[in-house]
Amino acid sequence: MTIRVSLDKVLADRDMSLTALSERIGVTIANLSILKTGKARAVRFSTLDALCRALECQPGDILSFDAGSVQTDTGDGTE
Amino acid sequence: MKTLDENLLSSKLAKPFGQKSLSSGLAVALKIAQVIISALFAIAAVAAVFTTTLFILVAMHRVPAKVFNGPHRGDNILSTWTVAIPYLVYAVVATRGALLIVRRLQSVFSSFVANQPFARDNAAHLRAIWLTLVVIEITRITAFIVMHGLTAAFASAASVTFPRGLDPIDPVRWFVIFVVLILAEVFRQGAQLREDSELTV
Numbered sequence: 001m002t003i004r005v006s007l008d009k010v011l012a013d014r015d016m017s018l019t020a021l022s023e024r025i026g027v028t029i030a031n032l033s034i035l036k037t038g039k040a041r042a043v044r045f046s047t048l049d050a051l052c053r054a055l056e057c058q059p060g061d062i063l064s065f066d067a068g069s070v071q072t073d074t075g076d077g078t079e
Numbered sequence: 080m081k082t083l084d085e086n087l088l089s090s091k092l093a094k095p096f097g098q099k100s101l102s103s104g105l106a107v108a109l110k111i112a113q114v115i116i117s118a119l120f121a122i123a124a125v126a127a128v129f130t131t132t133l134f135i136l137v138a139m140h141r142v143p144a145k146v147f148n149g150p151h152r153g154d155n156i157l158s159t160w161t162v163a164i165p166y167l168v169y170a171v172v173a174t175r176g177a178l179l180i181v182r183r184l185q186s187v188f189s190s191f192v193a194n195q196p197f198a199r200d201n202a203a204h205l206r207a208i209w210l211t212l213v214v215i216e217i218t219r220i221t222a223f224i225v226m227h228g229l230t231a232a233f234a235s236a237a238s239v240t241f242p243r244g245l246d247p248i249d250p251v252r253w254f255v256i257f258v259v260l261i262l263a264e265v266f267r268q269g270a271q272l273r274e275d276s277e278l279t280v
Contacts, residue, residue: 031280041278 004064007036025050102191113181120174127167134160161229169222176215197269205263212256
């Protein structure tokens with residue numbers, strides 16, 4: 001995956017737990033864990049909006065593009 | 080006033096997936112089909128072994144054998160080997176293939192009954208089904224060619240009766256194979272979309 005998720009770093013900077021974030025934005029811990037561990041295939045704009053509001057950050061603080069990583073094929077030509 | 084189709088659609092029987100649905104009914108039918116095809120496979124396998132052994136014994140003059148029924152009554156049984164052996168090989172392959180297909184379909188329908196139609200394994204099951212159908216079809220065509228080739232080389236075409244249903248090209252069978260092939264791809268895409276949906280945050 002060439003898109004890196006830095007949710008753990010942003011959470012650590014704000015001294016916030018995943019559980020607290022989950023309660024604040026109404027996304028389950030399971031789904032936040034999927035996002036945090038980089039297993040997510042897609043992120044809804046609504047989720048990104050809620051994350052940025054709760055963490056008072058920009059989308060670029062949570063997501064970044066790493067061109068050096070190996071791209072994995074999902075079978076439909078997208079990643 | 081509801082039409083017959085509306086009544087059928089609103090009835091529990093018309094429910095495609097889950098318990099007490101069309102899928103669960105078909106799953107029961109597949110169990111019955113499995114028993115019947117298992118019996119046919121056993122009969123074909125025993126017949127193939129028995130007939131081959133009989134032909135060998137007749138060829139070695141251990142058993143004097145004559146055809147005792149049908150249009151070739153009184154002929155030496157060896158005159159039928161050019162048709163019987165390829166046909167029995169085809170019968171064994173076809174029944175064994177049908178058994179594999181029924182088992183794969185049972186797995187597919189068990190996922191339908193569990194309300195999980197786009198389980199990832201279903202694409203693999205459907206792929207195995209169309210590949211099995213191709214193998215059966217190729218065996219059928221090969222049996223047809225071998226049967227006529229052996230008869231032309233070792234027997235008189237007038238002395239044997241070719242079984243029906245072994246014509247070399249059957250468009251309907253190939254159409255079914257292509258439909259299952261496309262369904263396998265649809266289920267693969269469906270499983271992919273389902274995984275994408277589950278991994279969307």
